Amino acid sequence: MFKTDIAFKTDINKGFLPFITAFMVFLASITFATALIGNNLANDWNTHMSNNITIQVLPDMKSKNPQKEIEERIKNITKILQQTPGIKSHYAMNLKETVELLKPWIGDFINNEIDIPLPRIITVETSNIIPVNMRALNDEIKNYSSLIKLETYETWMYEFKKTLSAVQTLLGIIIILILSTTAITISYATKSGLNINKKVINIMHMVGATNKYITNQFSRQMMKLSISGGIVGYMFSCFTIFLIKTFSKDLNDGIIANFQFSSYIYLYILIIPILAGIISKTSATLTIKKELKKMV
Amino acid sequence: MSKGSIDTTKPIISLQNVGLRYNGGPEVLKDINLEIKAGEFYFLTGASGAGKTSLLKLMHLAHRPSRGKVKIFGHDLDYMKPDEMATIRRKIGIVFQDYHLLDHLSVMDNISLPLRISGRNEKYIHKHVPELIEWVGLKNFINTKPKSLSGGQQQRVAIARAVINNPEILIADEPTGNVDEDMAKKLLFLFLELNKMGTTIIIATHSTNLIKQFRFPVLHLKDGYLTKE
Numbered sequence: 180m181f182k183t184d185i186a187f188k189t190d191i192n193k194g195f196l197p198f199i200t201a202f203m204v205f206l207a208s209i210t211f212a213t214a215l216i217g218n219n220l221a222n223d224w225n226t227h228m229s230n231n232i233t234i235q236v237l238p239d240m241k242s243k244n245p246q247k248e249i250e251e252r253i254k255n256i257t258k259i260l261q262q263t264p265g266i267k268s269h270y271a272m273n274l275k276e277t278v279e280l281l282k283p284w285i286g287d288f289i290n291n292e293i294d295i296p297l298p299r300i301i302t303v304e305t306s307n308i309i310p311v312n313m314r315a316l317n318d319e320i321k322n323y324s325s326l327i328k329l330e331t332y333e334t335w336m337y338e339f340k341k342t343l344s345a346v347q348t349l350l351g352i353i354i355i356l357i358l359s360t361t362a363i364t365i366s367y368a369t370k371s372g373l374n375i376n377k378k379v380i381n382i383m384h385m386v387g388a389t390n391k392y393i394t395n396q397f398s399r400q401m402m403k404l405s406i407s408g409g410i411v412g413y414m415f416s417c418f419t420i421f422l423i424k425t426f427s428k429d430l431n432d433g434i435i436a437n438f439q440f441s442s443y444i445y446l447y448i449l450i451i452p453i454l455a456g457i458i459s460k461t462s463a464t465l466t467i468k469k470e471l472k473k474m475v
Numbered sequence: 476m477s478k479g480s481i482d483t484t485k486p487i488i489s490l491q492n493v494g495l496r497y498n499g500g501p502e503v504l505k506d507i508n509l510e511i512k513a514g515e516f517y518f519l520t521g522a523s524g525a526g527k528t529s530l531l532k533l534m535h536l537a538h539r540p541s542r543g544k545v546k547i548f549g550h551d552l553d554y555m556k557p558d559e560m561a562t563i564r565r566k567i568g569i570v571f572q573d574y575h576l577l578d579h580l581s582v583m584d585n586i587s588l589p590l591r592i593s594g595r596n597e598k599y600i601h602k603h604v605p606e607l608i609e610w611v612g613l614k615n616f617i618n619t620k621p622k623s624l625s626g627g628q629q630q631r632v633a634i635a636r637a638v639i640n641n642p643e644i645l646i647a648d649e650p651t652g653n654v655d656e657d658m659a660k661k662l663l664f665l666f667l668e669l670n671k672m673g674t675t676i677i678i679a680t681h682s683t684n685l686i687k688q689f690r691f692p693v694l695h696l697k698d699g700y701l702t703k704e
């Protein structure tokens with residue numbers, strides 16, 4: 180019912196402000212999305228792989244009959260595993276499977292008849308309910324033979340998470356920088372907008388407008404411009420994320436098979452345009468208040 | 476109308492020993508003592524450069540005096556807070572000598588400005604503003620920007636803006652300087668109409684015709700001094 184966009188000239192900011200906010204929101208949203216996807220990835224791996232242990236059984240190269248010894252070791256390890264509480268299942272790859280697995284790297288010239296000692300892998304799935312005493316298991320295996328290596332997913336994940344949180348902190352700093360730049364840009368745009376409108380503001384004062392009224396009207400107009408830019412920036416980032424998602428689906432069987440993320444990401448990054456809006460509004464309002472004080 | 480409650484015995488504009496100089500220059504207004512009571516109607520005359528505009532500016536709080544006291548509606552300018560000043564200004568309609576219209580707004584939006592600032596809703600605005608626009612003869616220019624209007628037409632827009640919010644005081648700085656005699660008379664009748672409803676009116680003018688015809692008291696400025704005739 181009440182007109183909100185009266186009086187001010189906004190021409191100079193009409194193209195600039197929406198563009199700059201769209202750009203800033205796009206940058207910040209994509210950065211934020213990257214951080215979120217990293218988290219998603221970590222969680223994904225966590226739930227899918229944290230129940231996995233890999234045990235490598237290495238051949239003794241000095242031995243005369245390494246293959247036979249390996250089989251022996253596998254048998255013993257299997258025994259240990261069976262006695263360890265919390266182990267749900269375990270599976271030792273046989274020689275044929277190992278050869279299959281290694282073929283892409285070693286090539287076709289090996290087959291099971293040629294007796295090249297190959298390391299073998301036992302995959303172990305642990306229970307969700309009963310925790311495995313990893314240290315005890317590790318000690319036991321080490322005591323048994325130095326040619327057996329236990330790799331828990333946790334040690335690897337720990338490193339990954341450390342790297343991830345460092346990267347995320349960096350991304351967070353980038354987002355803060357982008358949003359601060361937005362605030363400064365809005366402040367300058369507001370200042371130049373006020374300068375253009377000096378006469379208008381003077382006349383509004385003369386006909387009895389309070390500073391509060393002028394501040395509200397003016398910041399609302401600035402907000403209109405920057406919100407339109409924010410929406411465009413948000414839509415662009417959603418579109419970009421959508422493209423990445425679709426593209427990575429095509430690569431499903433490739434290295435980044437797990438590179439899928441929930442559609443909630445579109446909702447999560449909505450926080451960026453909202454934050455940008457709040458920051459813009461605050462920046463515009465503070466600038467107007469400061470400038471109006473100078474004018475009186 | 477709220478103006479009925481105004482005490483007509485107390486001055487609503489009061490200047491005591493007021494002097495005004497610009498940037499340390501000579502005083503353009505000297506020892507002004509003036510009391511205007513609610514409902515009064517004054518003409519303000521004086522040669523060009525005599526200080527008419529300056530005096531009117533003191534009355535609508537666009538300037539502070541270099542000395543002396545200015546009180547509007549009993550409020551001392553020296554102790555006025557910004558918001559209080561804004562409230563007082565909303566009760567004063569001003570026709571500026573150079574119109575002070577907003578170039579980028581239509582005639583309609585220019586005239587609506589005081590109503591919007593006072594928080595009137597759009598329904599009220601769209602009912603009352605076009606009526607007044609028609610009355611001042613600008614019906615066909617309702618959506619025109621001021622720059623495309625003649626001086627006289629702009630003057631009428633300025634007058635419409637000054638009176639649209641039913642001001643308690645109307646201050647008009649040579650409001651008929653650019654219109655023909657018929658229109659000048661018509662506008663004067665508008666001021667008269669407002670005055671009958673209680674608006675206090677001060678009009679700076681050069682037109683001896685109007686002064687003769689309407690026979691209101693005349694304030695005269697000469698060499699910075701004010702005399703009442």
Ligand SMILES: Nc1ncnc2c1ncn2[C@@H]1O[C@H](COP(=O)(O)OP(=O)(O)O)[C@@H](O)[C@H]1O
Nearest residue numbers: 497498503521522523524525526527528529530
């Ligand atoms: N803003 C200003 N700065 C300096 N001098 C001014 C200003 N406004 C008016 N004057 C001077 O004050 C005197 C009175 O001017 P003004 O009030 O405009 O007279 P009038 O309206 O009667 O023509 C003139 O000498 C004018 O030059």
Ligand SMILES: [Mg+2]
Nearest residue numbers: 527528572648
């Ligand atoms: Mg003048």
